[in-house]
Amino acid sequence: MVRQYIGWKFILIAVAIVIVVITIWFVNNLSEKIQAEETKKVATWVSAYKELLQTNDDVNNLAVDIITTNTTIPMILTDESGNVVDHRNLDTNKIARNKLYVEEQLVRFKKQHPPFVMNITQKPRINNYIYYGDSLILKQIRYYPYVQLIVVALFICIVLFALSTTNRATQNQVWVGMAKETAHQLGTPLSSIEAWLEILKEQPSSESIALELQKDVDRLKLITDRFSKIGSVPVLEEKEVVQQVENMIAYIRKRAPQKVVLGFTSSEPHINAMISGPLFDWVIENLLKNALDAMEGKGAIQVKIENHPAHITIDITDTGKGIPKPLHEKVFQPGFSTKKRGWGLGLSLAKRIIEEYHQGRLYIKSSEIGKGTTFRIWLRK
Incomplete structure (x- = not known):
C-alpha cells in the first residue's frame, strides 16, 4: 500500500510537470504570434494616422475606419x-x-x-x-500557464491528501484488527492457563511455582488488555505519573542486564496527568526496551520528568549507538526496524498512543552517533 501510494505520488508529479512544460511552450509560441500581429496592427494604425494628414476624402474615410477599429491595443502618442x-x-x-x-x-x-x-x-x-503596450488578451494568455500551474498544484495536493487519508485509514484498520485479533487469540489459552493454575495452587508443594506462574499470567492479562484497547476510545483518568513511571522502571530493571544502570529523577515527587494507565505503561515499557536494545548489554538509561504549568515532559536518555538524523522520523513508521528480530511496531504504536489517544507528542529530542539518544514524551496536564 505504501509503495503504491509513493508510486502514484511520483506519477502525478511527473504528469503535472509535463502538462505545465507543454502549456508554457505552447502559450509562449502563441503569445509571440499574437504580439507580432499586434505590432502589424500598430504599424497599420500609424500609417492610417499619417494618411489623415492628407486631403483625399476616400483615403481619410479608410484611415478613420482603421483607427477606430483598434479597441484593444493601448497606445500613447x-x-x-x-x-x-x-x-x-x-x-x-x-x-x-x-x-x-x-x-x-x-x-x-x-x-x-x-x-x-x-x-x-x-x-x-x-x-x-x-x-x-500589450493588449488585455495577450496579457491573459501570458498569465494562463501560471493560473494553470496553481490549479494543477491544488489538484495534486487534493489527490495526495485523499490518498494519504485513505492510506492512513487502511493502516489504522489493519493495526486495530491485528491488535484485537491478538487479544482474542491470547484470551482463550489464558483462561485455560488460569484454570490449571488454580489446580496447581491447591498442591502444597507447588505454591512457589504457582506464585511465579501467577506473575506471568498477570503479565499476559496486562498485554491482552493493552491490545484490546487499541482502536477503542481510551478512558483517560487522573493518574500519578511519577509512580506510573517508577513502576515500569522497576519492572525493566529486574529484566535488564547487570551492566545497564537505570536512573530516575523528577522535578516534583507527585505529578498528576490525564492518562490511560495500561496504554501509558506500554509506551514507557517500549521506550525503555528500545533503549536497552540500543546499548547492547551495557550503559546507562536516565529517565527525567519535569513539571510545567500546562504540561509535563518525560525524557528517556540512553548511552547507545544513536540514531542518524535522516532516520528520526522513519523510526516511528510501521514496519521500520534496525533489529534482526521484531516487527518494527513498538515505536509506531507508542507514538500513536501518545499523540492520538493522549493528544500529546512523542519525538526524538536529540541523538548523537556513538553517544546516545533522548526520546521525549510531551503531555498536557
Whole structure:
C-alpha cells in the first residue's frame, strides 16, 4: 500500500510537470504570434494616422475606419519632447483616479516595445512617437500557464491528501484488527492457563511455582488488555505519573542486564496527568526496551520528568549507538526496524498512543552517533 501510494505520488508529479512544460511552450509560441500581429496592427494604425494628414476624402474615410477599429491595443502618442499628445485604449477609471497613470504607462510601454516614428512635417521636420503596450488578451494568455500551474498544484495536493487519508485509514484498520485479533487469540489459552493454575495452587508443594506462574499470567492479562484497547476510545483518568513511571522502571530493571544502570529523577515527587494507565505503561515499557536494545548489554538509561504549568515532559536518555538524523522520523513508521528480530511496531504504536489517544507528542529530542539518544514524551496536564 505504501509503495503504491509513493508510486502514484511520483506519477502525478511527473504528469503535472509535463502538462505545465507543454502549456508554457505552447502559450509562449502563441503569445509571440499574437504580439507580432499586434505590432502589424500598430504599424497599420500609424500609417492610417499619417494618411489623415492628407486631403483625399476616400483615403481619410479608410484611415478613420482603421483607427477606430483598434479597441484593444493601448497606445500613447508623444511629441519630440516626450510630452503626451494623445492616448487610446487606456483604463479611463484609472486615469480619473491617478493623474500620473498615463505617464506611468508610457514608461512601461517604452520598456516593452520600440516606438513607431511618425513624421508630421518635412520642413521643418517634426516627428511624433507612438508607444504601445500589450493588449488585455495577450496579457491573459501570458498569465494562463501560471493560473494553470496553481490549479494543477491544488489538484495534486487534493489527490495526495485523499490518498494519504485513505492510506492512513487502511493502516489504522489493519493495526486495530491485528491488535484485537491478538487479544482474542491470547484470551482463550489464558483462561485455560488460569484454570490449571488454580489446580496447581491447591498442591502444597507447588505454591512457589504457582506464585511465579501467577506473575506471568498477570503479565499476559496486562498485554491482552493493552491490545484490546487499541482502536477503542481510551478512558483517560487522573493518574500519578511519577509512580506510573517508577513502576515500569522497576519492572525493566529486574529484566535488564547487570551492566545497564537505570536512573530516575523528577522535578516534583507527585505529578498528576490525564492518562490511560495500561496504554501509558506500554509506551514507557517500549521506550525503555528500545533503549536497552540500543546499548547492547551495557550503559546507562536516565529517565527525567519535569513539571510545567500546562504540561509535563518525560525524557528517556540512553548511552547507545544513536540514531542518524535522516532516520528520526522513519523510526516511528510501521514496519521500520534496525533489529534482526521484531516487527518494527513498538515505536509506531507508542507514538500513536501518545499523540492520538493522549493528544500529546512523542519525538526524538536529540541523538548523537556513538553517544546516545533522548526520546521525549510531551503531555498536557
